[in-house]
Amino acid sequence: MSTSLLFESLSISAGQKENLKANGYLEMTPIQQQTLPSTLAGKDILAQAATGSGKTLAFGLPLVERLNPTAYFVQALVLCPTRELAGQVAEELRKLARHPGNIKVLTICGGQPIGPQIGSLEHGAHVIVGTPGRIVDHLRKRTLDLSRISTLVLDEADRMLDMGFQDDLQTILNQTPTSRQTMLFSATYPENIAQMSEEHLKNLVEVRIEQPPEKISNITHRVYKCERSEQALGVLSILTQQLPESAIIFCNTKEGCNQLSQALREDGIKSGTLHGDLEQRDRDQMLVRFSNGSIRFLIATDVAARGLDIDTVDLVINADLPSDAATYVHRCGRTGRAGRSGLAVSLAGSRDGRRLENINRENNLALEPKPLPKAAINQVIKLQSDLRTIAISMGRKNKIRPGDIVGALTATKEIAGNQIGSIQVQDFTSYVALPRTLADRAVEILRQRPLKGKPARARKI
Ligand code: ADP
Ligand code: MG
Numbered sequence: 053m054s055t056s057l058l059f060e061s062l063s064i065s066a067g068q069k070e071n072l073k074a075n076g077y078l079e080m081t082p083i084q085q086q087t088l089p090s091t092l093a094g095k096d097i098l099a100q101a102a103t104g105s106g107k108t109l110a111f112g113l114p115l116v117e118r119l120n121p122t123a124y125f126v127q128a129l130v131l132c133p134t135r136e137l138a139g140q141v142a143e144e145l146r147k148l149a150r151h152p153g154n155i156k157v158l159t160i161c162g163g164q165p166i167g168p169q170i171g172s173l174e175h176g177a178h179v180i181v182g183t184p185g186r187i188v189d190h191l192r193k194r195t196l197d198l199s200r201i202s203t204l205v206l207d208e209a210d211r212m213l214d215m216g217f218q219d220d221l222q223t224i225l226n227q228t229p230t231s232r233q234t235m236l237f238s239a240t241y242p243e244n245i246a247q248m249s250e251e252h253l254k255n256l257v258e259v260r261i262e263q264p265p266e267k268i269s270n271i272t273h274r275v276y277k278c279e280r281s282e283q284a285l286g287v288l289s290i291l292t293q294q295l296p297e298s299a300i301i302f303c304n305t306k307e308g309c310n311q312l313s314q315a316l317r318e319d320g321i322k323s324g325t326l327h328g329d330l331e332q333r334d335r336d337q338m339l340v341r342f343s344n345g346s347i348r349f350l351i352a353t354d355v356a357a358r359g360l361d362i363d364t365v366d367l368v369i370n371a372d373l374p375s376d377a378a379t380y381v382h383r384c385g386r387t388g389r390a391g392r393s394g395l396a397v398s399l400a401g402s403r404d405g406r407r408l409e410n411i412n413r414e415n416n417l418a419l420e421p422k423p424l425p426k427a428a429i430n431q432v433i434k435l436q437s438d439l440r441t442i443a444i445s446m447g448r449k450n451k452i453r454p455g456d457i458v459g460a461l462t463a464t465k466e467i468a469g470n471q472i473g474s475i476q477v478q479d480f481t482s483y484v485a486l487p488r489t490l491a492d493r494a495v496e497i498l499r500q501r502p503l504k505g506k507p508a509r510a511r512k513i
Contacts, residue, residue: 062088064117067151075147081106086259088113096234096253100241101261102385103358107207108144111235115203116145118233119178121154126196128203130181131224133211135161135332136339136360139478141207142181155179159479160196162186163332170195184212184220191227198228203235210238210245211358218244225252239358240378271388271396273417275408276424278399283308283371284315285427286399291321291349291435292428294395296366298342301351302383304372309351312371316349320432323349326356336478337443337513344474344485346439354379362386370398373407377414399424439473440491444482444498445509452477452503457484460501461494483513 057079059072072078080088083101091097091114101107115128130145132138142159149155160169160182166189173195180187180196190196204225206212212221234253238245241260249256278286287301303309306327313325324338324347335356341347343363350362354374368387374380388394400408400421412419446452454475461467461484473485486494491512498510 057085062113063092064113065151068113068117068148071148071151074150077109081109083107083259083261084110084113086261087257090257091233091235092117094233096236096256097259098236098238098245098249098253098256099259099261100238101259102239103360103382104385105261107237108141109148111205111207111237112141112145112148114233114235115179115205116148116151116155118202119149119152119155121152121178123178124176125200126177126180126198127201128179128205129187129198129201129224129228130179130205130207131184131187131212131221132181132207133183133215133217135159135163135183136335137208138181138183139336140360145179145181149179157181160186160190166190184217184224188220188223191223198224201228201232204228204232206234206236206238208239208358209236209248210240210242211355213242213244213248221248239382271384271394273384273419274395274397275400275419275421276397277401277421278424279401280372280403282424283399284312284319286424287312287316287369287371288319288321288429288432289424289427290367290369290397290399292431293425294367294397295431295434296348296395298345298348298365299350299367299369300357300362300365300383300386301349301369301371302357302374303351303353304374306353308372309353313351316351319429321349321435322347322437323351326350326352328353328356330356337441337483340476340483341441341513344439344441344476344483346437346441346473346485348435348437354382357386358382364388364394366395368394368396370396373398373400373404373411375407375410377411380411381415438488439485440488441513442484442486442491442494442498442510443513444484444503445480446503446506447478447480447482449479450504450506452482456503457482460498460503461486463501464497466490466493467497 083105087097087099087110119127138159138161142157145157156177157179158172158177160180162183162185306329309325309327313323316323326338342350365387368384384396457475462469476483495510
């Protein structure tokens with residue numbers, strides 16, 4: 053292990069080094085290694101690296117190191133394309149901000165009532181993580197003051213531009229001091245990003261991390277012949293042959309996601325869908341259920357899945373082949389992470405020849421469609437999840453910790469601690485996974501026991 057890979061080698065506070073260690077961060081990822089020395093020194097950066105490469109820490113560390121806990125004004129702003137991403141980034145920043153401590157990180161996103169946000173802003177925050185549209189709303193209402201920020205981050209900048217946030221970004225940039233440090237992170241590098249960085253970044257350092265070749269070479273790729281009209285049968289066949297613990301299934305459109313989910317349900321396989329048309333709350337819940345294993349199969353569009361920090365899955369299925377080769381790589385990157393082997397299986401119909409050729413050429417692959425194996429219907433039962441998720445109407449803002457939920461659930465001795473699955477505490481809601489057979493009883497127990505002295509609502513989702 054070369055020492056320059058270690059966080060220890062950076063010029064950051066000793067407290068932060070301890071904090072990183074406590075969070076299990078020892079070695080830097082390539083993007084962190086190549087940006088942190090410059091960004092910690094205050095330089096602007098334009099960085100391009102794939103999803104899952106550790107960009108949050110790359111901008112989070114310089115951002116947090118510069119905060120002054122005793123100065124009560126907004127010192128840093130992170131812009132993200134969606135509320136989920138803002139939530140994930142805020143979560144990560146809170147971990148980093150344990151040193152220096154006493155740092156308030158506030159998320160300000162659309163799709164939520166604006167009144168409580170105004171209240172929270174009045175209370176003061178050191179760091180704001182938000183989506184551009186809503187940040188602009190607050191600037192117009194003068195409920196947010198960015199005139200003294202020292203750090204501005206545009207996370208997933210390419211996607212924010214794709215989503216039409218260009219004007220909002222311009223408005224926001226104009227209300228921040230030119231003395232700020234600007235960090236622009238992007239998974240791709242389109243022309244409009246170049247333009248934007250030329251206009252707004254100074255003394256800029258540019259870093260691009262190419263997807264390392266092993267990233268897709270530790271993945272086994274397979275393609276099966278299957279016409280679009282037989283797509284559900286194709287997916288059923290792959291799932292019953294592979295019996296994966298978890299899988300992400302990609303479709304090119306949201307209608308495709310819904311149809312496939314419906315068809316799989318008719319075959320006895322439960323899946324969740326993730327696409328742009330879902331209510332924010334449903335998207336949040338879907339991600340929670342997928343990450344705790346109470347939904348094993350997630351059917352998603354590229355836009356909805358992009359950038360989300362979903363743990364590595366055993367299997368990626370391309371129910372529809374993507375039209376471009378880079379998207380194929382992005383999708384496959386969801387499996388085989390962290391040195392594990394992965395499997396990516398695609399369905400290709402008679403009209404997909406050009407797409408497959410393109411994917412092969414750009415990625416140096418030689419995939420050939422093979423006949424689809426027969427679906428093993430008697431295996432469907434092995435694809436069910438034994439877990440259910442219970443949502444509880446209290447969260448971090450009610451000072452709930454996972455231990456409170458374990459305490460309540462085990463109080464009657466009917467449920468043992470080791471039967472309780474993953475617990476996620478969010479701002480106003482908490483989620484706990486439990487075996488299906490215990491879920492109803494768990495809901496009753498939770499309804500009868502106050503949490504932090506207050507009765508909570510609980511229900512299966
Ligand atoms: P990106 O924004 O590039 O998609 P994230 O910042 O979401 O990636 O990081 C992906 C995952 O990797 C997160 O779960 C994060 O906690 C983890 N991670 C980031 N940096 C490191 C590191 N240096 N060591 C170990 N894990 C890391
Ligand atoms: Mg990210």
